[in-house]
Amino acid sequence: MSAAESFLIRFHRAHPGCTSQAYAQGRIDGGGSSYDVLADCVPDDLPEEARVLDLGCGDGHLLELLVRRGWRASQLLGVDLSAQELGLARDRAALHGARLMHGRAQELDLPDASVHAVLSHLAFMLMDQPERVLAQVTRVLAPGGVFATVVGGGPKVGDAFELFIDLLLPIVRRVGAPLPRLGDRRCRTEQGLNELLGPAAGFVGLPRIQDFAVDLGGPFEAVWLNLSTMYDLYELPADALEELRTAFAAATRGLGPEPDRVPCSMFVRCARAVRQD
Ligand SMILES: C[S@@+](CC[C@H](N)C(=O)[O-])C[C@H]1O[C@@H](n2cnc3c(N)ncnc32)[C@H](O)[C@@H]1O
Numbered sequence: 001m002s003a004a005e006s007f008l009i010r011f012h013r014a015h016p017g018c019t020s021q022a023y024a025q026g027r028i029d030g031g032g033s034s035y036d037v038l039a040d041c042v043p044d045d046l047p048e049e050a051r052v053l054d055l056g057c058g059d060g061h062l063l064e065l066l067v068r069r070g071w072r073a074s075q076l077l078g079v080d081l082s083a084q085e086l087g088l089a090r091d092r093a094a095l096h097g098a099r100l101m102h103g104r105a106q107e108l109d110l111p112d113a114s115v116h117a118v119l120s121h122l123a124f125m126l127m128d129q130p131e132r133v134l135a136q137v138t139r140v141l142a143p144g145g146v147f148a149t150v151v152g153g154g155p156k157v158g159d160a161f162e163l164f165i166d167l168l169l170p171i172v173r174r175v176g177a178p179l180p181r182l183g184d185r186r187c188r189t190e191q192g193l194n195e196l197l198g199p200a201a202g203f204v205g206l207p208r209i210q211d212f213a214v215d216l217g218g219p220f221e222a223v224w225l226n227l228s229t230m231y232d233l234y235e236l237p238a239d240a241l242e243e244l245r246t247a248f249a250a251a252t253r254g255l256g257p258e259p260d261r262v263p264c265s266m267f268v269r270c271a272r273a274v275r276q277d
Helices: 003-014 018-023 034-039 061-068 083-091 130-140 160-175 190-196 220-228 238-252
Strands: 052-055 076-080 099-102 115-121 141-155 208-215 265-274
Touching (some): 018 034, 018 220, 034 061, 034 141, 034 208, 034 265, 052 130, 061 076, 061 115, 115 130, 130 190, 190 208
Parallel strands (some): 052 076, 076 099
Antiparallel strands (some): 141 265
């Protein structure tokens, strides 16, 4: 197991469910969450017994969304490195009957051509050896099956998330807290996703890539809670965290038109690729 994977396991043991706490409420232009963006990538015309796999399924929010859209739990599979995240997924009544596996996306314990869609929300970009992950994805996907992933983009210029990053970096440098190095940069850029999800990897043509701004704004405490459970803050000492909170509260006071709402958005990128027949 790599240092990055050990970090992810420690982090998610401490903060299980933190991603869906932040992003389930987030809204893209036109409504819906970034989880809905992925659920919309699953074709409507799949066979009755089709199966969908969520890579890095976390606490199972996306899988439960699929149940609400009419999928049976028995058609759904999830894999995650974190036992604590999986525990939350297994606690969801809607997912009783789903196959929730503790393991690595690089080593899927599934037969060839056994699923019709593989989804991954804010997880593929964290994974080591993306080529190895994709070799597993194309192996388990049936011909014509879909891989779709939502990966993180940057902050929106001029709102709270950008201010937060600007305040965080000098504090991190000053106290010498290590920033985790997670995943492969290519998974976040358009060029990198075109390289990774192209014909050489077993997909048809180039992926369809779309960017969305997710509105994560709200009362200061809610915005702080979401941002302060970012991976980059995990190794920050308590006094440095408090310093960041104070500076962030001052910087966001009066930001945006509504007095009790801090405007905070993050870009995400959705890439959708189709496996060759
Ligand atoms: C940011 S969280 C997203 C969780 C969930 N997809 C969501 O959006 O609510 C990333 C998840 O990916 C999992 N993960 C990261 N690398 C993984 C790997 N190589 N194999 C399986 N799971 C992985 C982590 O354990 C974590 O639960």
